[in-house]
Amino acid sequence: MAMNGNGRIDVLIVNPPSPDGHIYIRDVCRWGRRSRERMIWPQTSLAYLAAMVPDEMSVEIIDAIAEQMTWREFEARVRDKRPSFYVSYVTGTTFDIDARGIQVAKQEGAMTIAVGTHPSAVPRNTLELIPDLDVVIRHEPELTFREVLDRTRAGRPLTGCKGTAIRDDRGEIAVHEDRPLLENLDDLPIPKQHLLPLDRYRMPFIGKRYVWLLTNRGCPYRCTYCFEGVIWGKSVRYRSAESIIQEIEYLARHDVHKVVFLADLFTFDRQGVLRLCDLILAKGLKLKWACNSRVDTIDREMATKMKQAGCWLIALGLESGSQSVLDACKKDAKIEKAAETVAMLHQLGIRTWGYFIIGLPGETEATIRETIDFAKTLPLDIALFHVAVPYAGTEFYFQAVANGWLNTN
Structure with missing residues (x-):
């Protein structure tokens, strides 16, 4: 430059x-x-x-x-x-x-x-x-x-x-006061990903030369440990399938054919996902892609169409094998649904990446063992265990400060 x-x-x-x-x-x-x-x-x-x-x-x-x-x-x-x-x-x-x-x-x-x-x-x-x-x-x-x-x-x-x-x-x-959030993500320009060292990026299963591709921002859920709302807020804002396709074509011109869709809730907008998959298939785009999802915002029909359009892996925030821990952190999810969704994706031939968090409020040695045992029953391709961290701005952070769990000095 x-x-x-x-x-x-x-x-x-x-x-x-x-x-x-x-x-x-x-x-x-x-x-x-x-x-x-x-x-x-x-x-x-x-x-x-x-x-x-x-x-x-x-x-x-x-x-x-x-x-x-x-x-x-x-x-x-x-x-x-x-x-x-x-x-x-x-x-x-x-x-x-x-x-x-x-x-x-x-x-x-x-x-x-x-x-x-x-x-x-x-x-x-x-x-x-x-x-x-x-x-x-x-x-x-x-x-x-x-x-x-x-x-x-x-x-x-x-x-x-x-x-x-x-x-x-x-x-x-x-x-100063907050700036109102963008209502339409299509108003953003296509990011200048060609300025990045594209050959240096790597991810398990996908290999090298991949990028993130923004599809939506925001999350309406209330998980106490999550920092998504700190940056993007609670309202979910979308990018049109047509805008996403424009960036996929831009990336192809720079020899990038593997992406992970950048959205903690890619599957939240069911019709938007199906529309995007239809466009990828109609245009004959050779794209290998992955995404994030909750276990309760994806179904077999959607997952089948996603696989046809090039989806090879879905990352799921499972967090815990203990229902009491999930309830305490306001995950609003059920253990049974997690097992059902992972099994369904495995049957369809879509690889799965499960995220777990150890040490959330209410955690005990017994609930940790529940989580480990639960993870072992699932046909996951990757299970990644994180230690719970009370990130600044989250409800978990203020809970940790109020209870004296965190020394803010």
Whole structure:
């Protein structure tokens, strides 16, 4: 990407390096967990931000996780680019190294901007702990990011800019009101995924050179541990099948034929899923794809059509084998339905990936054993067990603070 006339790049958007050599998953709607399955997460969210940069500005993405950069390599790259705007994830688990990157960019004269679930949930605290950070973009980032760019380039202050928290010229912090969420995801541009190191991304079963492809945002359910609502809210907003097809065709032009549909509830809009599958089949698109689903938002007819259209794997949030634990975390799901759905998908030849969480409120040694035993009865292709974490902004977080389970100091 060409530099501007001052030898600087205008906008540098980064996924900073690992703090300890392990692979970490950062995203606008993820919390920076360690990837024990060694999946390298495509940075589609950063590609969306890159697409919001005006055409006359230069923009580059550095995915230091995918490129397995050391800190020294990453620092040298940032200093070489000397960006005017530096946009970075900040997560709780990688906070220190994320802050170091912001410090380096500030030394090079950049306006520094943080995105992600952690700064969205605790913007004031994030600005207090990172003195070199200028702006936090909260929740849905695209329109806010564009306004930050436009205001700054026009010499206008960010005072009152919806969806931001800022440090003003006097060093005082202001947290502004939320920006209304996008009603129609078709209004977003196609993300500039060609700026990503596409050959570096990998996932179990799907292999290399795949990306995420956004289909909807938001979740109406009330699971106490989930951070989906922290960023996207409770209302589910959709992207049309026609818009999704446009991006599939764009990706094919860049030799990408494997995607995971980016939506925690891909199957929530039944008619939308069937319409998308019909278009994939009608256009003869050679696409291998996966998605996420609840166990109670998919049926045999839908799954059959999905498989015909190229679906090879469905990830399911099963969470626990204990009904009492599911009820305590407001999952609103039944153990029996989980077993029925996994069995149905297995019969259809669709691989399944089950997510489980150990340590949710109400968990005991006995319920942990229930979960392990339950997982072993299911014909899953992958079972991934996470330790429960009270992420900032979730109901579980406030429950942990109120009960003294979490030291917020």
